[in-house]
Amino acid sequence: MAGSLSPARSATHRPGQPGWLRYASPLHFHPLAGRLAPWCFALAAVLALAGLAVGFLVAPADAQQGEVYRIIFIHVPAAWMSMWIYAVMALYCALSLVLRTRLSAMMASALAPTGAMFTALALVSGALWGQPTWGTWWVWDARLTSELLLLFLYLGYMALEAAIDEPRRAERACAVLGLVGVINLPVIYFSVRWWNTLHQGASVSLTAAPTMAATMLAAMLLMTLACWAYAVAVALVRVRCILRERGGVAPGA
Amino acid sequence: MTQSTILPALLLAATLLVGTPVLSLIGAVGAALTLGVRGGAVLLCILVLPLCIPVLIFGASAGAAADAGLDVMPQFSLLGACLALALLVCPLATASSLRIAME
Numbered sequence: 001m002a003g004s005l006s007p008a009r010s011a012t013h014r015p016g017q018p019g020w021l022r023y024a025s026p027l028h029f030h031p032l033a034g035r036l037a038p039w040c041f042a043l044a045a046v047l048a049l050a051g052l053a054v055g056f057l058v059a060p061a062d063a064q065q066g067e068v069y070r071i072i073f074i075h076v077p078a079a080w081m082s083m084w085i086y087a088v089m090a091l092y093c094a095l096s097l098v099l100r101t102r103l104s105a106m107m108a109s110a111l112a113p114t115g116a117m118f119t120a121l122a123l124v125s126g127a128l129w130g131q132p133t134w135g136t137w138w139v140w141d142a143r144l145t146s147e148l149l150l151l152f153l154y155l156g157y158m159a160l161e162a163a164i165d166e167p168r169r170a171e172r173a174c175a176v177l178g179l180v181g182v183i184n185l186p187v188i189y190f191s192v193r194w195w196n197t198l199h200q201g202a203s204v205s206l207t208a209a210p211t212m213a214a215t216m217l218a219a220m221l222l223m224t225l226a227c228w229a230y231a232v233a234v235a236l237v238r239v240r241c242i243l244r245e246r247g248g249v250a251p252g253a
Numbered sequence: 254m255t256q257s258t259i260l261p262a263l264l265l266a267a268t269l270l271v272g273t274p275v276l277s278l279i280g281a282v283g284a285a286l287t288l289g290v291r292g293g294a295v296l297l298c299i300l301v302l303p304l305c306i307p308v309l310i311f312g313a314s315a316g317a318a319a320d321a322g323l324d325v326m327p328q329f330s331l332l333g334a335c336l337a338l339a340l341l342v343c344p345l346a347t348a349s350s351l352r353i354a355m356e
Contacts (some may be wrong), residue, residue: 097349145310149303156300163290172353173286177300180282180346183338187307 026103026243033236036079040233044226051222059215071129072216077224079122081231082150084187085115089157093178096171103119103239106246108178109161110238114231116154123147141190150188153181167246257322264319270314271332278343279304285350 023029055073060068089111096105126144127137139145157174164170191199260344283301315328 116335145306152303153297156296156303158288159296159299160286163287163296165294169353170355173350176282176350176353177286180304180342183305183342184303232316 015147024101024103026089027111029103030243033240036049037233037236040229040236044229044233045224047229048223051219051226054215054222055219059219060213065133068129068132071125073219073223075122075125075228076220077124077131078118079147080224081227082115082119082152083185083188085111085231086117086150086153086182089115090178090182093175097175097179102171105175106239106242107173107235108233109171110242112154113238114234116151116158118227119147119154120152123151141199142194146184146188150186153184261316261319262327265316266317268312268332271336272308275308275335276305277337278339281347282343282350285347285354286305288351288354308332311335
């Protein structure tokens with residue numbers, strides 16, 4: 001069978017390896033992912049509740065935008081996650097090409113749908129915010145267009161994976177595509193700085209003092225962490241499915 | 254033809270000269286990835302589209318800048334950067350995709 005892993009080899013734990021490397025083997029990773037996923041889901045729920053509570057009950061209305069601005073509590077985390085997940089995905093692609101570890105390729109394909117979901121969420125929530133604020137759902141602005149391109153990158157990745165029947169070939173071809181697509185990431189990130197666009201520049205940066213109220217920032221960061229935990233949880237659940245599907249782990253494990 | 258029409262035409266030709274190789278290089282990666290895949294033609298479009306659009310934007314904005322009487326060097330530099338990057342990355346990616354397809 002083309003898709004089967006060799007459990008005998010991948011399960012061996014060589015004495016010289018650091019202990020955590022054993023989780024690079026699907027046999028050890030499958031139960032670990034199963035144990036971690038519920039905790040990540042719980043963490044995501046708690047953080048999301050806290051973030052929404054701070055965002056809707058504590059944070060003040062914006063001086064210029066009124067209540068409309070509150071969509072940033074989902075919009076900004078979704079946009080951050082859409083780029084971050086692609087970066088992580090590309091890292092896993094690189095690992096799978098260089099080290100030929102199948103688990104990293106599976107992690108990349110487990111992350112892709114979540115990344116696409118966050119990208120779509122960022123676009124939709126941005127459109128919902130743009131209608132009352134800019135007076136239009138969509139403009140062909142640099143940031144919006146490049147975010148749309150990111151969505152197409154995710155969709156292309158998933159389409160390529162679905163189109164190739166043989167899992168091993170699909171994994172390697174997708175890894176190449178994922179690595180080529182990472183070139184677009186800096187273009188998206190810096191698009192608000194490189195071009196004069198309608199989309200505002202970043203309000204939050206690591207190096208400068210925040211330009212928003214502390215409670216707004218706290219709510220946004222809580223929501224970002226919630227999205228992060230959610231992405232990890234969903235990826236872990238999905239990678240377990242992929243592991244079973246591609247014959248890495250027995251169904252009862 | 255007057256000076257004012259020749260210059261933009263030359264400029265357009267120059268942007269095409271720099272931009273077209275980039276598009277071909279990206280297309281080569283897409284074609285190699287979809288080699289022998291069912292529905293390859295449709296797939297090729299969605300794979301190549303997001304990578305091509307930045308190049309098209311830089312090329313078009315060079316024309317727009319020339320039209321408005323602005324300096325076109327920034328757009329040209331960006332197009333040249335695209336070409337340099339594509340020349341570096343795309344042949345490698347095409348080669349490894351072909352290798353994967355041949356396995």
